[in-house]
Amino acid sequence: MQYNKTQRPVYLNLLQIKLPVTGILSILHRLTGVLMVFSLPFLVYLLDLSLNNRNDFDAVVMIFSHPLMKVLLGIYLWFLAHHLMAGIRFLLLDLDLGVEKDAARRSAFIVNYLGLILFVVILYGVFSV
């Protein structure tokens, strides 16, 4: 490391660094965001199809009646829920709310686990519709 002028050890083994809970939240916020961006063309395509005519609309409904698509939809809504909750947390941090280390760790923990709980609820909802 040429730029490490102070000769401090640099330890960047991603498999052994223990990411703090706030870091996990942050990376999930990015990951879910990027995945949702990549999904945009498919969503626009489905919107296009759903507004064409009766047959195409029914085709979209058929697509989402497949169990595999329901699981995908459930995962997608989980990503959206996590991204939304983490985003609200970032907005509150902007307002100087919950900036202290303990509070920030607690809220990150809540967002991550609430996301997991919501995922189960969403899956149940998706399969019961």
Add this chain to the structure above:
Amino acid sequence: MNSRGDGIRSWLIQRISAIFIVLYLIYLFISISSFAQMDFSTWHGWVALTTNKILLVLFFLSLLLHAWVGIRDVVLDYVHGFTIRFVALTVIIGSMLAMAIWLLLIIIKV
């Protein structure tokens, strides 16, 4: 960030668009929940209302702006080297412009 104020502008865009996206999703959810039945004519009729067309376009533009600010930060953080970065950002913004036009074509058709 090549100009003064670019950072604060992105920061503002990201937050204002986020709030509008959430408000629209709530509106969409409430509207769909109130449909007597989920079929083509109900859905098509709802989207075809002028107010809903305008809101859909505003929503999609907010979504694209939000996506652009977010993914640009991710690219700048993880993609190094001028050429590959330039190609990535060009492909992304090109796709986004294409999707904006696509959505307008859908709106016109409805």
